[in-house]
Amino acid sequence: MGLKQKARLYSPWVFHAHCSGCNGCGIEIAAALNPRYDPERIGVTLHNNPRHADIMLVEGIVAKQHVPFLKRTYDQMPTPKAVVAIGSCAITGGVFKPDDDKGPSYTQGGPVDRIIPVDVYVPGCPPKPEAIIDGVIKAAIILSKRE
Amino acid sequence: MVKGKIKLLKEALESSKSIQTLDYPGGDPQIDYSKPRFGSGAKYSHICEGLRGVPQYSEEDCCGCAACESVCTANTIKTEDVNGKRIFTIDLGRCVFCGRCEEECPEDAIKLTSRFELAYTGPDSQNLEKVKFERDLILCERCGNPVAPVKQYEIYSEKVVKNLGEKWREQSKEDIEKAGKLCRECRRRNAYTLNLHTRKYY
Ligand code: SF4
Numbered sequence: 001m002g003l004k005q006k007a008r009l010y011s012p013w014v015f016h017a018h019c020s021g022c023n024g025c026g027i028e029i030a031a032a033l034n035p036r037y038d039p040e041r042i043g044v045t046l047h048n049n050p051r052h053a054d055i056m057l058v059e060g061i062v063a064k065q066h067v068p069f070l071k072r073t074y075d076q077m078p079t080p081k082a083v084v085a086i087g088s089c090a091i092t093g094g095v096f097k098p099d100d101d102k103g104p105s106y107t108q109g110g111p112v113d114r115i116i117p118v119d120v121y122v123p124g125c126p127p128k129p130e131a132i133i134d135g136v137i138k139a140a141i142i143l144s145k146r147e
Numbered sequence: 148m149v150k151g152k153i154k155l156l157k158e159a160l161e162s163s164k165s166i167q168t169l170d171y172p173g174g175d176p177q178i179d180y181s182k183p184r185f186g187s188g189a190k191y192s193h194i195c196e197g198l199r200g201v202p203q204y205s206e207e208d209c210c211g212c213a214a215c216e217s218v219c220t221a222n223t224i225k226t227e228d229v230n231g232k233r234i235f236t237i238d239l240g241r242c243v244f245c246g247r248c249e250e251e252c253p254e255d256a257i258k259l260t261s262r263f264e265l266a267y268t269g270p271d272s273q274n275l276e277k278v279k280f281e282r283d284l285i286l287c288e289r290c291g292n293p294v295a296p297v298k299q300y301e302i303y304s305e306k307v308v309k310n311l312g313e314k315w316r317e318q319s320k321e322d323i324e325k326a327g328k329l330c331r332e333c334r335r336r337n338a339y340t341l342n343l344h345t346r347k348y349y
């Protein structure tokens with residue numbers, strides 16, 4: 001493992017993209033980043049600028065209005081990058097998606113993996129902070145293998 | 148407001164005395180983490196009492212009644228009746244861990260476990276919880292539409308007879324034999340010829 005990969009593995013910076021969820025996952029992400037769970041011991045820091053981030057945490061169903069912004073945010077991140085879809089909303093549509101044969105909710109722009117490539121999925125509504133840290137660690141391992 | 152501030156101050160003083168950060172990864176669930184560890188003691192919070200994690204299905208106990216499907220909040224559990232089989236598909240990527248399936252299951256075939264670290268990396272990942280199983284259905288003797296799963300029929304025809312009073316037991320056994328394996332529509336149509344009305348019990 002080169003020095004660059006090692007640096008990425010041991011200090012991935014995360015960016016939190018809130019894409020029209022109910023904010024339940026957002027609060028859990030905020031909880032996961034506080035001293036109680038302290039992800040800084042594994043090098044994870046929250047950053048408010050996608051241009052400085054390695055991992056994007058996406059939450060919510062991604063409303064139709066939100067799709068171009070999510071794409072743009074993703075493009076702004078430097079490569080290599082990884083995306084973590086947090087919550088059942090981001091994975092499948094969760095409680096906002098009534099049924100497959102009835103189609104999604106009229107505001108839904110689709111689960112995250114229809115818009116941008118997703119590397120790690122963290123199920124739960126909302127997932128526990130520890131589950132989020134688990135997902136971020138998995139994403140960091142994927143990230144360190146990328147050029 | 149003053150009360151709130153005092154509480155906050157207490158919390159701040161409390162946290163200055165010891166390390167508040169919790170171990171990660173959590174460690175052994177067998178260990179009693181409520182005992183003091185760091186100074187006055189941070190607690191292992193992974194598995195608190197009543198934590199709702201991923202539901203565990205027991206295929207053996209499940210009778211196929213699909214009560215869980217009808218109460219499922221996020222359409223995690225779906226059933227389909229095809230060719231004399233009821234097919235259950237359970238996609239835990241949708242589950243919101245509400246616990247309603249556990250509440251409603253008459254056979255206790257679903258239990259919410261305390262497993263919550265479920266992050267998976269792709270559609271063919273080992274950790275992806277997609278379950279699929281089948282139950283045989285009884286088909287209507289007259290029209291061939293599905294009536295009920297075989298196991299549910301066995302369990303509930305017995306239970307119904309057992310819960311009835313001595314007086315009506317024979318009569319209801321007879322009725323179950325006559326019309327138990329008919330679908331709802333055929334039962335309604337043939338109610339008169341088969342003498343299924345409950346007035347004969349009174
Ligand atoms: S997964 Fe649940 S908690 Fe998270 S944004 Fe969707 S509805 Fe809210």
Ligand code: SF4
Nearest residue numbers: 209210212213215252
């Ligand atoms: S409610 Fe329980 S017994 Fe009925 S189909 Fe669901 S798991 Fe099986």
Ligand code: SF4
Nearest residue numbers: 219242243245246248
């Ligand atoms: S816990 Fe709730 S969402 Fe999950 S399978 Fe059971 S009823 Fe459905």
